[in-house]
Amino acid sequence: MANDILLTAWKAELAQKIFIESDSEQYTYGAAASYISNVAPVIRRLSGENQEIVPMLLPNSPQFVLILLAVMAAGKIPYPIQPTCKPREFHAKIANLPIQVAICDDISYDLVHDADLKPISVKALQTSLAASEDNSYQVISGQSKIICATSGTTAQPKRVVLQLRRVLENAKAHAHSLGLSADDRILSCLPFHHVFTLACHIFSVISLGATFVIGRDPLPQTISRMIENHHVSYTSFVPAILDAIVRNFEHELFSFSSLKKISVGSAPVSAKQIKQYRSFFTNQEIYVTYGMSEAGPRISTLNVNQVEESLWDTVGLPIGETQVRIVHPNQEGIGELQVQAPWQMLGYYSTAEVNAWDDTQNGNGKWLNTGDLAMLTPEGYIRLQGRKKDLIISGGANISPAEIETALTDIPCVIEATVIGVPDRKRGEVPYAFVVCNGSRTAAEILAILRNQLDSIKIPKRIHFVNYIPRNATGKVDRFALLESHRNPRLELIEESA
Secondary structure, eight states, X not given: OTTOEEHHHHHHTTTTSEEEEOXXXXXXHHHHHHHHHXXXXXXXXXXXXXXXXXXXXXXXXXXXXXXXXXXXXXXXXXXXXXXXXXXXXXXXXXXXXXXXXXXXXXXXXXXXXXXXXXXXXXXHHHGGGGSOOOTTOOXXXXXXXXXXXXXXXXXXXXXXXXXXXXXXXXXXXXXXXXXXXXXXXXXXXXXXXXHHHIIIIIHHHHHHTOEEEEOSOOOHHHHHHHHHHHTOOEEEEOHHHHHHHHHHSOGGGGOOTTOOEEEEOSSOOOHHHHHHHHHHOTTSEEEEEEEOGGGSSEEEEEEGGGSOGGGTTSOOEEOTTOEEEEESOOTTSOEEEEEEOTTOOOEESSTTSOOOEEEEEETTEXXXXXXXXXXXXXXXXXXXXXXGGGOEEETTEEEOHHHHHHHHHTSTXXXXXXXXXXXXXXXXXXXXXXEEEOSSSOHHHHHHHHHXXXXXXXXXXXXXXXXXXXXXXXXXXXXXXXXXXXXXXXXXXXXXXX
């Protein structure tokens, strides 16, 4: 069946091609197929007939990829979870799930054990490799499911259910939008438990029959070394990492001839940032990618090198069969972005979750509410305007934090800026700005500049100079942490305010 993963083909047509490699290990497609078909029956036996969902708490490694596929080959649903998450976060992610066991390694063994689950260690699974291969596990059905938790930076994480067939279709469209092929060597140093890495790295490699290069951490030195040693042709970044590279490292550290393309995604980037990236990565094509877990996950791609600078603040055009529209736009054309595509999520695991679908039905399927505010250019490029939930309602007026953040980052001394709404007795909410600055201007001077650019109601009530903007593992701003730092000024995040 189309969009099944046929391990028999891996053992035949792709048997000798390198599927996965890291600094210490390498698996051909043929060897990977044998590993998966060997381990799958063990996972099925150890997890029991009554446990459908299998949490996975594993670091970036070849075993993560192989066990992920083996769980699906066993007829189970893999649920990747950050192996270093805190007990409270782990309990929230597995709440109300009918599970008794979880797959983990040494770093997360105690976390699983303390949650009253039986840990299945990678070492225990590895012992099964000595057994004879079970030929009844040779196909990973396209009907298989995967559960991914959303980031939860503005609300509690939701458990998104994706279907393998749809993920593979989305991965193909993603790879096509970047011009990737079977000849590419694709590096990922981003966390594998995140849906972007799962779909846009792991399954893009599988859909292409390409090679996946695995880095254990996203440190710039690690990325540079992996590109050089493994002849990487494409890799992707989150903005926080890319910003650190262009500010603190020499161009030569990333000027390898093998590297042809890079992309940046998972969090918004500005035209100012794009200009810095182009000045640093002079020999590479640069792409901006945009998506969300519920969308399958990829929505659009911008090829920076092929558009005018006026479009650098967009996230490009929809990929593949994706359709987009703006609903309830204001006079400027800004409204909520809705998406429709054949690879959207099946739904949330818990029926108690808030419905993400538009009530309006369409003959071609459902429209997904992204929660993102956006406008479309005449050419159809998507220009994001912030999150709907992040809107600050001050005295009855809607204020977009993204507009204030853009004005702030246009000031040369401002390195980063995030704006949140803070409760106010008179106006309901008022904007507060958290700014990483090089120290050349005071808060009063920055506010004076903003008064010449923004309406008075949009001027931040306070500017907090901070050492850093807190982010999660995929580079998205942790607004909960910012709000908590405002409530508790003793936190080290805050340096001064004005």
